[in-house]
Amino acid sequence: MSTHQQGPGTPAEAPGPAVGSGRILSRPVLAWASWDWGSAAFNAVMTTFVFTVYLTSEAFGDEARTSQVLGWGLAAAGLLIALLAPITGQRSDTGGRRKRWLGVNTLFVVVLTGLCFFVLPNPQLLVLGVGLIAAANIFFEFAGVNYNAMLSQISTPSTIGRVSGFGWAMGYVGGIVALVVVLLVFISPVVDWFGASSDNGLNIRLVAVFSALWFAVFALPVLFTIPELPRSTAAARLGFLASYGLLLRRVRQMYRQSPHTIYFLLASAIFRDGLAAVFTFGGVLAAGAFGFSTSLVIVFAIAANVIAAAGAVIGGFLDDRLGPKRVIIASLIGLLVAGSAILLLGTRTYSFFGLEWTSDTTFWVFGLLLTLFVGPAQASSRAFLARLAPVGGEGELFGLYATTGRAVSFLAPTLFAVSIGIFGSQLYGVIGILVVLLAGLILLLPVKPPAQVDRAVLPVA
Template structure:
């Protein structure tokens, strides 16, 4: 099947876009595109999850309670700006023929902001600077992600979009593992003694920021030299920034009239994606708190979880192209509910199974990793689902709405996690909150029509 041939009933996702390659996984365009995901893991895994934010919330910056609160408010403000701006920035890059340019600009800003974290010395006076740099980098990272996701229809065909999306997610997971291993062996617990591994004035962590910036920059370059730019649509490109919101509202209204199930999917996916994020956000917390994993064992579990998630994303991508993204997402969400329920029901007890002892460690290793197996397919197929629904030339705007709806409900899983702990008096019962969010997302997704049965919408021009 060529890039412009489609099975019956499939929206013309790439009909008017400059496409490259055949959509094969190991083609140059797909590898170049996925390289960005690999590189971005240095920001996601190293800077915002496991290393730099942990450094910012340490005692050196003024006490855990205050530093965590400042970081939380900083990231909340960043989330609000992303929710307000992402759809319009995506729309303007689409219509202005600047998708690749803005991917490059936003990526460069993230790289610079990450590198500037080198100047965040371990001192209470530097806390605001550190949080401001991370929060600002998060904003531009999300803007870059909108353009990056929108490119999916340019490098895949309707018959390969699922596996290409899954491959990209897998590259992100594995890239995170690779970056963390380098950080661990070179800066944190170096196998070779060198001056940069010194903890004096936080030098090793500050150099990790420089490493992360260089890692992201190096692996982001291939996509900028491989994927063609969009054609410019003059009328919409001349709109002022505020006028772009008017066009956005008209397009959302038109989408609701012509293709309401696209709106329904945005709402359903916002809910279950919050639950998916919570699996990784609170996985390490539960491993250490409820199941007594040591810090080293938590890192080992995190690496194993990323390997399993990457494997699941690849498998889910192939299934996506065969049975459709909706079935993959539903299957993954059911798997998550089963695995999460097993963790909750088996808890921290010890059992005898066929004469063998089943401990709490076994429970979390087996069902915790099973959770991560299903996260990858759900994430990858969610992106592929939306890409199949995107009207030609409106991918950036739609993925901007995808980012906005996700941010709008991102409080759900953390709130329910904390609420359930408060009600039941045990950290383990926070799992109930995550399961409720996943179940709600599943129930909202079930009535949504799959992409092949949804008529593509036609975007009104400015």
Template sequence: MNSAAPGSIRPSSELESGNHVSRKGQVLAWAVWDWGSASFNAVMTTFVFTVYLTSGAFGGKDQTSAVLGGALALAGAVIAVLAPVTGQRSDSGGRRKLWLGVNTAATALLTGLCFFVFPRPEFLLLGVTLIALGNVFFEFAGVNYNAMLAQISTPKNIGKVSGFGWGMGYLGGIAALVAVLQLFVQPAFDWFGASTQDGLNIRLVAVFSAIWFLVFALPVLLAVPELPRPVRGPRPGVRASYGLLVRRIKAIYQTSPHTIFFLLASAVFRDGLAAVFTFGGVIAAGTFGFDLRDVIFFAIFGNIVAAAGAVGGGFLDDRIGPKAVIVGSLVGLLAAGTAILVLGNANYVVFGFDWSGSTTFWVFGLFLSLFVGPAQSSSRAYLARLAPGGEAGELFGLYATTGRAASFLAPALFTLCITIATPLVAPGEAQRWGILGILVVLLAGLLVLLPVKPPGKTGFASLPAACPPPKQGSAD
């Protein structure tokens, strides 16, 4: 195997010259992390625990939804400030896998601590704080996880591999939700964990989710090699890392301005995509009257549809390009979301059939699920295609930074729309108008994306080194 020069993507070049079986094993191990992470995404932040936090046990649903939205907005601001150094320093120090493991463990720990959130109003702050902090560490883990895409794929299959990872995440969500349903929400057998007293069954869901994530995070930590440490001088300090970030953004703008334009566009629409899942279960329960069992059933079917969309979008990505997939997905999301907002929970007669509010959410909610996966998967593959040798991790650090810099938008607009609507509509109707805030974010992301050139029509980005390489003969 040829040794790679400093600055090349060592794992990718080693993979391309290695054996096919090894590559498949690494792809599967990498995707299994996504499978495990669904216990945090699907169970904790979307369909079960946030629904629990916004239930009547913690106060009025409009007020609890606003508190949750505010906490997630604050978490996004924290991520925006800290992500530049977390991704940059783990990559430059050759510790991508290490920090993936550390941040995954922190997320699991915070998830497990949700066991202590009892169903009383005084525990609302603890609950939203743990969920918000969990989001912070989960995003830090995601920086390193996404950067690994360049290690385990090739230019010809990167869209497929990215889609496979997202698909595994959705399928993992199905498996986790079925387990939660059968063990805790609608138990198939009698055991102490099925008790609803003091919310024990839902609090045990948090423990289950933490263990699930940890177990399925192990394969990637064992199968995918750590990055070789770059041949460079000493790493910059934390303060200097921010200065380096500014220089790198300037360098990217000079060599590949459309990379910056894509980072800005994706920062906006990815926040809208995240909000679809974050607030989906909350809206299903609060606006459309789903009980927890109904929310979980919808989540299972939604994840099946989302997995199919992600895998199918991955194949399209390798054929028509990631931009076309993202644009089509955003248009579909806007159409489906608008239908839910306009139709609401009212009953209609459509072609002689009774159309209820729950039917509205089932039909158009599944359309939302279909389009979210391809947009997320192709966004990741889009950036990986723009990264030259040795700089994929650095670009994904910026990807997380710009994404989280905008991550307050959807939660803040969701909260703002609820707040504005509260005195204007009937009690309990304000929550539905939070959907408008999410749609505004998705539309803004689409409009910023439209003029961006697709990969292949713009140059590769180029990043300056963190430190100049050591002089010949000097100590490493």
């Protein structure tokens, strides 16, 4: 069965072998989602909650300086991703090497993550640690381009939303499981063993080895299950710089044939930055504005991931029935309502008919509501683009998806900081996030849904 919707000017058959079926829990989908499960060890453990926290600790010097070095390292990585992602996607599409490059880039992430074991708590090794994490981020994004492009191979037009949602949910749950293992085995071990020692940061350094092995093991199924694309000889002969010329020609042709694809890339870049900020600053607000302890923040993070996973699954089912645009719009409205409630109720205590509504209740209720809507918005955004992807150009389009996202990734953090500066309270940073989400929603409204958009037919060379 072809996995591509037909439209005027669309070839009858996709160039790559499709393995999608009507079943969500099929072998190809489970193998594909296993990569998302495994990648959570890098996302949640290495770059969010454990290793970057280790790098910015006093063991590596002044915390302001370590944070600055980490920021600049990740910024440089983001710039390279923005410049190279579309080309790497294009060349893996046309060279018949989508699966191969998914494997190669994943291997680079695994090796670089494992090498973090050698980053001892020494200020002189800060640059090494940041360099390894930054480089791993680059290859992780490249792998993600090929991984997302496979969505069209392992789903059908009637299941693409549910498959995308299931993948996101697997990522959330995988992150929870990996974090629990790290907490119970390395950070606060239930059994005293040599790896639990914090001497020279041994427990954290072993977390890096664990994360590398976790990712490697769960990345294997997709490499043995999903078939490779056929090779497009003409385009594969293009040199690296010539690939940029082909990219520009394709973007121009896409704009002429399917302008709403370009409009969606721009709109989604904005609201995806707001979605990322919900998780990025959620813990910061919980601790700073609402006074959550470190342990309570971790409990909230676990609950938030569970809720986000459930939201992604539910959103996936609604996506296939109502269309991705409706799911994204509903999710963005839900985010705006929940965020506004946190802002308006604030940290005050209220009494209703003799019952107290505390600041903790405000954040638990509306904070978890925020995460409920993040999952569907992320999953349906990926499904939306997969439905629009030109036949044979899925990797290139998801490369542009990564590039546009990176290009505006400064918006939410900047407005978060500016809002705090204007109003003098951390709580008001929520305004900055809400502004970004609202802007993305406004830009999305005039974009036609995939069912009303013809796919572009791209030139080969």
